Amino acid sequence: MMQFKQVELINYMLNNKAKVLTSQQLADALHVSIRSVKTYISQINDSGKGKVIISNKNGYMLNIPIAKSLLEQENKLVPQTYEDRSNYIIKLFFLNHTNCLDLFDLADDMFVSDSTLKMDIKKMNKRFKSFNIQFTIEKNNIKLTGPEKNIRKLFSYILYEEVDNHYMDLQVLKKNFVNVDVDSILPIIRKAFIKNNFYINDLALRNLLIHLIIIIERIIEGKTVSNVVLPSFDNEAENLCVSEICENLEQQFNIRISSEEKNEIYMLFKSSTNLVINNSMQDLTLLVGEEIVHQTKELVYLIKRQYSVDLDSENFIIPFALHLKNLLLRAKNSTYIKNPMLEMIKSQHLILFDIALFVSLQLSKRYQIIMGEDEVAFIALHIGGEIERQKNNNSKVSVVLLCPSYMKIESRLYNELLLNFNNDINIVASVKDTLQLEDMNFDLLVSTIKVKPKVHCEIAVISPFMTQGDKFEIQAKIESTQNNKKKKVLKKYFHDYFEEDLFFVCNKSYDMLQAIDLLTDNLLNMEYVRNDYKENVLTRERAASTAFGKIAIPHSVEMNAYKTCISVMISRSGIKWDKQRVNVILMIAINKQDNNAFRDLYESLAVIFSEENNIELIKECDSFELFESTLKSIIS
Structure with a gap:
């Protein structure tokens, strides 16, 4: 976003009839020094898509079409309402890694008076009262004070609000990935899932879609990765579904998907369909190695400590570890891929990009590599996708399936739960015995055996072969749990x-x-x-x-x-x-x-x-x- 004086400079040149203006004329008009004028012009030209202000021996000329386009873009970025301004202020505290902002500079940046900004600060203290933090104005500086833990919670809250349900909207993907026919991929996924009786919800479908787009672009550009270890996956139904998807993608895009990439797609399939049960982490370790799994978990820990954002979920760890393996191989071989969503992420998801930048710095330090902004934006996509998934699941009943492993009954029941109740439940785990439940946090236990777990939860006991009566029992427990959760919202807040x-x-x-x-x-x-x-x-x-x-x-x-x-x-x-x-x-x-x-x-x-x-x-x-x-x- 441009500074107030930079916008004022462009507007002055637009409104002035003279075609060429000297630096002295511009300095007098803006009441600044000639040196400041030259600095503003340099910054303006850096922010445009072309040279906005052209210099010659007589002075400066304005490239009017580019200038108007830049101002139009700038108007979209300037916070227009109190809510937008308050979010922008908090993001500045976060992005500048400071607890102090200049009141007058901030007012100039947002094109409001200092009195308006002071009123905004007063309202912000009321709005964010529950975070036990305070915005104060001292000697024309805006300060953010409070326990560090509470300040981080505030930043986390703003981040989660920033990532809305349109973060990876289909239209956004189509607009940004113009080299890949996005519409042709969706029917391939849906047909394979329906034919093989697997369920995938819309959000998981978008997550899987974006990973497939990246893999396809990588192959088209000749940037494939060679295989290191090929784990064997013995689930015939899952293998059949993934093979069908790969074969149809190869035919549609005239590409060859290697065994390595097929195994990547298999792991993405498992995480997208919530089939994160039994041996998923072992399979992942075989595919990417212990070092990358450990590094992924370490990054999850650091993000939670630094930003109060919890990404500790197999739904995030599996696809991110796969991405990290390929990222490190690209860095090692000095090959990079373009991210067409870079500008959108940088301009619309500032905090998200900052977290991704933090991750890239950790990786650069750990592996002695240099990462460009395109790679940073891919990291942001993974983090944003997980945050969106969490927001989507917040209102759902968290479920654990307890079923002894026999003839793959647990996989079949798992899938039946998704097919019948996915709009209402989020399956967080599938376990074999009650000892595994002790450290888990969930709302409803669906079990094929009668148990008395130590944790407090609703329990639905069903047969190994789900009957209509079992479905009624599960639905009743879901509704009871939902009502209890609604009541607890008031108690908690x-x-x-x-x-x-x-x-x-x-x-x-x-x-x-x-x-x-x-x-x-x-x-x-x-x-x-x-x-x-x-x-x-x-x-x-x-x-x-x-x-x-x-x-x-x-x-x-x-x-x-x-x-x-x-x-x-x-x-x-x-x-x-x-x-x-x-x-x-x-x-x-x-x-x-x-x-x-x-x-x-x-x-x-x-x-x-x-x-x-x-x-x-x-x-x-x-x-x-x-x-x-x-x-x-x-x-x-």
């Missing part, structure tokens, strides 16, 4: 959403509008919401009442609050709400950055307060402390 200053006991005869007035006015006074919040709440209410049973959950049609929070009003006698009378009002204000939390929040409240007994308990609460203890007691 209670103090992030609820505050004593947002709690009211109503002893008067209020109606709906009076209750909304009181709650919204209080939120406005606390500067948690915008001025149009009340009208947006009423707009939502006019569209359809938010009351059900004896509770109302009013909220704005826009998710633009400064801070996500819940205002509470309790009335023993009840408040007339449309055609109903409610005893509990929970007014939700949502910040755009927390929009993913809205559904979980709403459903958590609905699950708890849909039960008559819970309403009766809550409506007796006459203090915030009693409300907190009662709600947590209900959840427990």
Whole structure:
């Protein structure tokens, strides 16, 4: 992103009728030195796709088409809203590895006044209050203070928000990998999976797709890798599926896929279909060697320590270790591949690219190699893909399959679970005995034997050959687990959403509008919401009442609050709400950055307060402390 003075310089030259301007004229117009003007011009020319400002013996001329294109691109990068600016500020703290930023330089960079920026900082303290960090302004410097652990959690939060569900969208892949017919690969994968009765969800399909695109490009460019060790994979169904994919890719792209690359694709197939059971890590070690597996795990540890981002999953480790092996071979042979997504990743995923850069520096130090930005961007793709997978699985029930290994029954049950319940579950492991469960974290155990595990979880006992009755049993346990998880959301984040200053006991005869007035006015006074919040709440209410049973959950049609929070009003006698009378009002204000939390929040409240007994308990609460203890007691 260009500096304010650089943009001002281009605009001045665009608006000036003179074709050629001297450095002195430009310096006078910008109120800077001639030396500064020359520095700005050099920086502008470095940031453009061509020479933006041309110099000759008479002065400087503007290349108008390129200048206009650069300004248009710049406008897209400049943060436009408070939310965008607050995220940008946090990213700057992160990327500059500092806890101090110059207020005036920052205001110039974002084309806002220093007073606007000061207001943004005030709002940021409210928005990120739950992280127990503080943004302060001292001597025209913005400072970020707080425990290092909390600051890293904040950076991690912003990173996860940055990686959205369109990170590796199909259209993005097609736009960037123009040399590969992406559309022709998808039917090949889908046909092989359906024919061999394997399941793959859309996210896993995209992850597999991008790895195949990279392999195909590498082969087309003649940059294949020779085989070192060829492990033998004895699962006939999996081998058949992978062989079919490889044969069709060879025919489609007129290439030859070596045994080495076929084994890579086999491992990618295993991780993409969640078939990460039994011997996957042993197979990986045979394919890439102990050193690379160890190095991959070491990098996972360092990323978690440095950035509070947990990538410790076989779904990440397997494909990344495969990539790392090829990366090191390319570096050793001084061969490199172009990454067409480099500019997109650098401009749109700053923190992600910084983490990838951190990884590349570790590898450069460890193996004495030089890595270009294209390789760094490939690392970013792997990290971003895993973060996207985690976000996609957060709302799912984590499942462990317990099944003694006999006639490959565990593989068949594993696949049947995916085929029938993949939208609701994330299978984290398949184990043979209860001893393996002790250090695991999961929600539901699906077992072919009756057990009493030491860990607390729901249990569905099924037969080795899944029947319709077994499916009903699993579905019932999934729904029970989902409801319990929704309740726990409120307990875990209670103090992030609820505050004593947002709690009211109503002893008067209020109606709906009076209750909304009181709650919204209080939120406005606390500067948690915008001025149009009340009208947006009423707009939502006019569209359809938010009351059900004896509770109302009013909220704005826009998710633009400064801070996500819940205002509470309790009335023993009840408040007339449309055609109903409610005893509990929970007014939700949502910040755009927390929009993913809205559904979980709403459903958590609905699950708890849909039960008559819970309403009766809550409506007796006459203090915030009693409300907190009662709600947590209900959840427990």
